[in-house]
Amino acid sequence: KQEVTQIPAALSVPEGENLVLNCSFTDSAIYNLQWFRQDPGKGLTSLLLIQSSQREQTSGRLNASLDKSSGRSTLYIAASQPGDSATYLCALDSWGKLQFGAGTQVVVTP
Protein backbone atom coordinates (compact mmCIF):
# COMPACT_ATOMS: atom_id res chain seq x y z
CA LYS A 1 0.00 0.00 0.00
CA GLN A 2 1.25 3.47 -0.90
CA GLU A 3 2.43 5.59 2.04
CA VAL A 4 2.82 9.33 1.53
CA THR A 5 4.74 11.42 4.05
CA GLN A 6 5.20 15.17 4.15
CA ILE A 7 7.94 16.78 6.17
CA PRO A 8 7.90 19.14 7.95
CA ALA A 9 4.35 19.17 9.27
CA ALA A 10 4.59 22.91 9.85
CA LEU A 11 6.93 25.65 8.71
CA SER A 12 7.24 29.35 9.50
CA VAL A 13 9.48 31.65 7.48
CA PRO A 14 9.94 35.41 7.11
CA GLU A 15 8.73 37.03 3.92
CA GLY A 16 11.21 36.78 1.07
CA GLU A 17 12.75 33.46 2.05
CA ASN A 18 12.49 30.46 -0.26
CA LEU A 19 10.27 27.59 0.85
CA VAL A 20 11.19 23.93 0.45
CA LEU A 21 8.45 21.38 1.07
CA ASN A 22 9.12 17.66 0.93
CA CYS A 23 6.95 14.72 -0.03
CA SER A 24 8.10 11.10 0.10
CA PHE A 25 6.33 7.96 -1.06
CA THR A 26 6.96 4.24 -0.81
CA ASP A 27 5.70 2.87 -4.14
CA SER A 28 7.25 4.34 -7.31
CA ALA A 29 4.55 2.85 -9.58
CA ILE A 30 2.65 6.09 -9.87
CA TYR A 31 0.84 7.72 -12.77
CA ASN A 32 1.53 11.28 -11.70
CA LEU A 33 2.02 13.50 -8.64
CA GLN A 34 -0.02 16.57 -7.87
CA TRP A 35 0.66 19.43 -5.46
CA PHE A 36 -2.29 21.27 -3.93
CA ARG A 37 -2.80 24.32 -1.78
CA GLN A 38 -5.54 24.47 0.87
CA ASP A 39 -6.55 27.65 2.66
CA PRO A 40 -8.27 27.26 6.06
CA GLY A 41 -11.81 25.94 5.69
CA LYS A 42 -11.56 25.85 1.91
CA GLY A 43 -11.26 23.27 -0.83
CA LEU A 44 -8.05 22.32 -2.61
CA THR A 45 -6.46 24.31 -5.41
CA SER A 46 -4.23 22.43 -7.81
CA LEU A 47 -0.79 24.02 -8.10
CA LEU A 48 1.32 21.69 -10.21
CA LEU A 49 1.01 18.27 -11.76
CA ILE A 50 4.09 16.21 -12.63
CA GLN A 51 3.60 13.26 -14.91
CA SER A 52 5.40 10.04 -14.13
CA SER A 53 7.77 10.55 -17.06
CA GLN A 54 8.70 14.11 -16.04
CA ARG A 55 11.35 15.32 -13.63
CA GLU A 56 9.93 18.75 -12.81
CA GLN A 57 7.25 21.33 -13.48
CA THR A 58 7.35 25.09 -13.06
CA SER A 59 4.66 27.72 -12.69
CA GLY A 60 5.72 31.24 -11.77
CA ARG A 61 7.48 31.16 -8.41
CA LEU A 62 6.66 27.47 -7.96
CA ASN A 63 8.84 24.58 -9.02
CA ALA A 64 8.16 20.94 -8.26
CA SER A 65 10.58 18.08 -8.84
CA LEU A 66 9.97 14.36 -8.94
CA ASP A 67 12.50 11.57 -8.33
CA LYS A 68 10.69 8.26 -8.56
CA SER A 69 13.81 6.20 -7.87
CA SER A 70 14.19 7.72 -4.43
CA GLY A 71 10.45 8.17 -3.86
CA ARG A 72 10.62 11.92 -3.39
CA SER A 73 9.09 15.12 -4.64
CA THR A 74 10.00 18.64 -3.58
CA LEU A 75 7.99 21.82 -3.96
CA TYR A 76 10.02 25.03 -4.06
CA ILE A 77 8.38 28.40 -3.61
CA ALA A 78 10.71 31.28 -4.38
CA ALA A 79 10.64 34.62 -2.57
CA SER A 80 7.76 33.72 -0.26
CA GLN A 81 4.95 36.19 0.43
CA PRO A 82 2.39 36.35 3.25
CA GLY A 83 -0.23 35.27 0.70
CA ASP A 84 1.60 31.95 0.38
CA SER A 85 0.48 31.04 3.91
CA ALA A 86 -1.62 27.87 3.56
CA THR A 87 -1.39 24.11 3.89
CA TYR A 88 0.35 22.37 0.99
CA LEU A 89 -0.58 18.81 0.14
CA CYS A 90 1.05 16.36 -2.21
CA ALA A 91 -0.96 13.54 -3.73
CA LEU A 92 0.05 10.52 -5.77
CA ASP A 93 -2.20 9.29 -8.51
CA SER A 94 -2.43 5.57 -9.02
CA TRP A 95 -4.86 5.30 -11.92
CA GLY A 96 -7.31 7.92 -10.80
CA LYS A 97 -7.13 7.38 -7.07
CA LEU A 98 -5.24 10.03 -5.17
CA GLN A 99 -3.27 9.13 -2.06
CA PHE A 100 -2.61 12.25 0.00
CA GLY A 101 0.05 13.22 2.46
CA ALA A 102 -1.02 14.92 5.69
CA GLY A 103 0.25 18.27 4.43
CA THR A 104 2.71 20.96 5.46
CA GLN A 105 1.22 24.04 7.12
CA VAL A 106 3.14 27.12 6.00
CA VAL A 107 3.13 30.54 7.66
CA VAL A 108 4.97 33.41 5.98
CA THR A 109 5.43 36.34 8.34
CA PRO A 110 5.64 39.91 7.01
Next chain:
Amino acid sequence: SQTIHQWPATLVQPVGSPLSLECTVEGTSNPNLYWYRQAAGRGLQLLFYSIGIDQISSEVPQNLSASRPQDRQFILSSKKLLLSDSGFYLCAWGVRGLTSYEQYFGPGTRLTVT
Protein backbone atom coordinates in the same frame (compact mmCIF):
# COMPACT_ATOMS: atom_id res chain seq x y z
CA SER B 1 -14.89 26.32 -18.10
CA GLN B 2 -15.57 23.65 -15.55
CA THR B 3 -16.97 24.38 -12.11
CA ILE B 4 -17.85 22.18 -9.20
CA HIS B 5 -20.45 22.99 -6.57
CA GLN B 6 -21.06 21.53 -3.14
CA TRP B 7 -23.84 22.21 -0.69
CA PRO B 8 -24.45 22.89 1.99
CA ALA B 9 -21.25 24.69 2.95
CA THR B 10 -21.68 23.91 6.62
CA LEU B 11 -23.96 21.53 8.48
CA VAL B 12 -24.57 20.69 12.13
CA GLN B 13 -26.50 17.49 12.70
CA PRO B 14 -27.31 15.42 15.80
CA VAL B 15 -26.13 11.85 16.18
CA GLY B 16 -28.56 9.42 14.58
CA SER B 17 -29.94 11.88 12.04
CA PRO B 18 -29.72 11.29 8.26
CA LEU B 19 -27.30 13.04 5.93
CA SER B 20 -27.35 14.14 2.32
CA LEU B 21 -24.50 16.12 0.76
CA GLU B 22 -24.68 17.07 -2.88
CA CYS B 23 -22.02 17.73 -5.48
CA THR B 24 -22.58 18.87 -9.07
CA VAL B 25 -20.11 19.52 -11.86
CA GLU B 26 -20.62 21.85 -14.80
CA GLY B 27 -18.75 22.17 -18.07
CA THR B 28 -17.57 18.59 -18.54
CA SER B 29 -19.05 15.26 -19.54
CA ASN B 30 -18.61 11.81 -18.06
CA PRO B 31 -16.19 12.89 -15.34
CA ASN B 32 -14.83 10.59 -12.69
CA LEU B 33 -16.27 11.79 -9.39
CA TYR B 34 -14.86 11.42 -5.89
CA TRP B 35 -15.83 11.96 -2.27
CA TYR B 36 -13.05 12.62 0.24
CA ARG B 37 -13.15 13.28 3.96
CA GLN B 38 -10.64 15.34 5.88
CA ALA B 39 -10.78 14.80 9.62
CA ALA B 40 -9.26 17.38 11.95
CA GLY B 41 -5.46 17.21 11.86
CA ARG B 42 -5.44 14.38 9.34
CA GLY B 43 -4.96 14.02 5.61
CA LEU B 44 -7.63 13.44 3.00
CA GLN B 45 -9.16 10.01 2.84
CA LEU B 46 -10.85 8.77 -0.32
CA LEU B 47 -14.34 7.51 0.53
CA PHE B 48 -16.00 6.79 -2.82
CA TYR B 49 -15.25 7.16 -6.48
CA SER B 50 -17.44 6.80 -9.53
CA ILE B 51 -16.56 6.28 -13.18
CA GLY B 52 -20.15 6.58 -14.41
CA ILE B 53 -23.82 6.66 -13.50
CA ASP B 54 -24.61 3.98 -10.92
CA GLN B 55 -20.94 2.88 -10.99
CA ILE B 56 -19.60 3.55 -7.54
CA SER B 57 -16.75 2.01 -5.59
CA SER B 58 -16.28 2.29 -1.86
CA GLU B 59 -12.76 2.63 -0.57
CA VAL B 60 -13.35 2.14 3.14
CA PRO B 61 -16.09 0.39 5.10
CA GLN B 62 -18.14 2.96 6.96
CA ASN B 63 -21.45 4.44 7.86
CA LEU B 64 -21.78 6.33 4.57
CA SER B 65 -23.04 5.59 1.07
CA ALA B 66 -22.84 7.37 -2.27
CA SER B 67 -25.05 7.59 -5.32
CA ARG B 68 -24.72 9.07 -8.79
CA PRO B 69 -28.20 9.57 -10.22
CA GLN B 70 -26.97 11.76 -13.09
CA ASP B 71 -23.71 12.07 -14.99
CA ARG B 72 -22.60 15.20 -13.17
CA GLN B 73 -24.27 14.71 -9.78
CA PHE B 74 -22.74 12.86 -6.86
CA ILE B 75 -24.50 12.46 -3.51
CA LEU B 76 -23.08 11.36 -0.17
CA SER B 77 -25.59 9.96 2.31
CA SER B 78 -26.01 8.37 5.67
CA LYS B 79 -29.07 6.91 7.36
CA LYS B 80 -27.77 7.53 10.89
CA LEU B 81 -24.83 9.81 11.60
CA LEU B 82 -22.13 8.95 14.12
CA LEU B 83 -19.91 11.38 16.01
CA SER B 84 -16.97 10.04 14.03
CA ASP B 85 -18.60 11.23 10.79
CA SER B 86 -17.66 14.82 11.64
CA GLY B 87 -15.18 16.32 9.22
CA PHE B 88 -14.65 18.31 6.07
CA TYR B 89 -16.11 16.59 3.01
CA LEU B 90 -14.69 17.35 -0.38
CA CYS B 91 -16.04 16.39 -3.77
CA ALA B 92 -13.71 16.23 -6.75
CA TRP B 93 -13.89 15.48 -10.45
CA GLY B 94 -11.29 14.29 -12.88
CA VAL B 95 -10.90 13.37 -16.52
CA ARG B 96 -8.05 11.35 -17.91
CA GLY B 97 -6.32 12.84 -20.91
CA LEU B 98 -3.84 11.20 -23.25
CA THR B 99 -0.85 11.80 -21.03
CA SER B 100 -2.09 13.16 -17.74
CA TYR B 101 -4.83 13.00 -15.17
CA GLU B 102 -5.77 15.81 -12.84
CA GLN B 103 -8.40 16.18 -10.15
CA TYR B 104 -10.25 19.38 -9.28
CA PHE B 105 -11.89 19.97 -5.94
CA GLY B 106 -15.05 21.66 -4.77
CA PRO B 107 -15.26 24.14 -1.88
CA GLY B 108 -16.17 21.46 0.66
CA THR B 109 -18.84 20.90 3.32
CA ARG B 110 -17.99 21.23 7.00
CA LEU B 111 -20.05 18.63 8.90
CA THR B 112 -20.28 18.68 12.68
CA VAL B 113 -22.14 15.83 14.35
CA THR B 114 -23.24 16.70 17.88
